[in-house]
Amino acid sequence: MSTPLYDALMEYVKKETVPFHMPGHKQGRVLPKEYIENLAKIDLTEVPGLDNLHNPDGPILEAQELAAKAFGSKQAFFLVNGSTAGIYAAMYAVLNPTDKVLVMRNSHKSVYNGVVLTQSIPVYLLPEIDYENGIAMGIDVERLEEVLQKERDVKAVVVTYPNYYGFCSDIEKIVDIVHKYGKILIVDEAHGAHFPFSNNLPKSSIKAGADIVVQSLHKTLTSFTQTSILHLNSDRVDVDRLKYSLSLFQSTSPSYILMSSIDMAREYMEKEGKKRLEEVIQLALYVRREIDKMEGIRCLGEDIVGRYGIVDFDVTKLTISVKNLGIEGPEAEDFLRRECNIQVEMSDVYNILAMVTVGDDEKRVKMLLEGLKKLSKNRKRVKFGDRILFPSLPEMELTPSEAVRKKKVRVPFEKAEGAISADFVTPYPPGVPLICPGERIEKDMVKYIEVLYNKGIKVLGIQDNLLSVCEI
Ligand SMILES: Cc1ncc(COP(=O)(O)O)c(C=O)c1O
Structure with a gap:
């Protein structure tokens, strides 16, 4: 019998590598023995008494209510396809095709995919960049206000809080500004599920008053991978539409192992x-x-x-x-x-x-x-690449959802000039796209990308000297 994946996992387990990564339960170290022993037995389905995630009125509803109380939100919805599904559902619940949505230029892929799914029009806000450490950091709140003042028809704002490295923008000010302009604030708090449980951590955006907050419990708490919660935190969002959106992006056979592990993680945090x-x-x-x-x-x-x-x-x-x-x-x-x-x-x-x-x-x-x-003690001398400067944002000729539906062709740099990008072009660090799908690749940008590429700076979206453009 050949089980390559299982074998690879067991091989890895045997090495007893010490994990300083997610999931936060660190290979089950804080999970009750009885729970681990019964995992196969509780891998069940919607039999009587076990409720239904898509229309809960029994133990799933009760577990969600306990979670809302523990995390401090109005309503909690369990997610079995990670925060990715939660971000899709949040965006789908509030955005219609051609609606404008303000998103950070360094958003997680799921936010960009949310833009594609909702066929909305992104208005990008560049994050503040710490060039010395190569990290896209926070949000300039004054800039946010300027953009909202200018772009009056933006329907919702999606921000990431904290960033992957745990750094936090001024979420209270962000909530105030977004609400002052009457917009809905969706917070990708994938990396902050532990915030509600300590006063020695940054404030959760739930407490700060964001409308929808999506948290990955598997990252910093103790539930299994793929488990997250979408918190509904205000009455500005149509609950029925949100429930419908959740049903679009979640399996009709949600795993009871995953759902119960959210319940267990919440209980664990409230107790020990x-x-x-x-x-x-x-x-x-x-x-x-x-x-x-x-x-x-x-x-x-x-x-x-x-x-x-x-x-x-x-x-x-x-x-x-x-x-x-x-x-x-x-x-x-x-x-x-x-x-x-x-x-x-x-x-x-x-x-x-x-x-x-x-x-x-x-x-x-x-x-x-x-x-x-x-x-x-292991010093060396590596010559680091030059810092990445951000030329001004390119013009959007097609929305991302239009661009991804076009046929893609790969062209050499010199032929990319004037074309519309079919992909992201993202230098690392700091991982902020220079170009997004649907944006016009101007001559200066081609030159700049060529310089980065020739200097050996890692630029995602370029393969063998070729850029992906839309065939028009
Ligand atoms: C900032 C951010 N948002 C959203 C996600 C998606 O979360 P999940 O893996 O729970 O789907 C991630 C995952 O790495 C992330 O880093």
């Missing part, structure tokens, strides 16, 4: 989890202090607050800059895996990102510190 979280916050602060004593590496945090639209940060997200070691993030990530049996969440050119959650303890955190100590 809150206390654990405070311990973990203290551990994270300790790690941060220890890292800052090491040569050549440092943990980003307080130094970012007050800059780039950032007013707060999540201490449990350890963004460790390895730039001064003269190595690139992926090399540091490989080193930790090979030499120390530690896997971090991700790396970019200048940083590695390690997450500590309620599934971690002092012993593990000390292993991370040992690994980082070894790493800090």
Whole structure:
């Protein structure tokens, strides 16, 4: 018998690699034994007594109500296809074709896909960029207000809070501004599901008064991968339409394992989890202090607050800059895996990102510190690429939904001039698209992309010197 995927997983498990990545339960460390033992038995379906996610009036409804109470929202809807489905459903519930929606230029793919699905017209807002650390940070609230003042017919605003690295824009001001202009605010809080459970973490956008908030529980809490919650938090949204939208993007056979794991994660946080979280916050602060004593590496945090639209940060997200070691993030990530049996969440050119959650303890955190100590002795000299400057945003000739329906052709740089892009062209870092589908590729942009590409800067959306354009 051949089971390549299962074999690969078991092989990985055998190595006992220490996870500083999601899911937050860290391979089941905080899940009750009885729950794990019964997983196969509770993989059930909509038999009498077990309710129906798409029209709940029994235990699913009760579990959702308990979740709303615990997270502080008006209504909670369980998601079994991650925040991705929640973002689609939120956008589909409030946007009609040709409606304008204000989105951040560095949004997660699901927001861009939401624009395509709803056939809405995006108005892009560039994030503030920390070029030194190569990270797209927060929202300039004054700029947000300017755009809303100009674009009066925008229907909704979608923001990401916090960013992947745990840095937070001024969500209270954002809520005020968006509501002042009578718009609906959807917050992609995929990385902030733990915020409602501690006063030592940034404020959740639920508490700040956003209309819809989508959180991935699997990222920073203890439920299984793909589990999220969409929180409805105001009466500006048509609930029936939201329920219909949810039914479009969720399976008609939602997994009881996944749904129950949301229920279990909520219960855990209300009982032991809150206390654990405070311990973990203290551990994270300790790690941060220890890292800052090491040569050549440092943990980003307080130094970012007050800059780039950032007013707060999540201490449990350890963004460790390895730039001064003269190595690139992926090399540091490989080193930790090979030499120390530690896997971090991700790396970019200048940083590695390690997450500590309620599934971690002092012993593990000390292993991370040992690994980082070894790493800090591993100096090299890499010449980093030049900083990416953002030319002004290109003109949108087709909406993204029109562009993705066109036939795509790949053309060399020189032939791309004047064409309409069929894809995203995104340099890393900071991962903000220079061009989005439907935008005109002007001559200056082609030149700029060519320069980046020739300098060896990673630019997603270019393959073998070719750009994807729409055949018109
Ligand atoms: C900012 C952001 N939003 C949304 C998502 C989608 O979340 P999920 O994986 O729960 O579908 C992600 C996933 O990585 C993300 O980073």
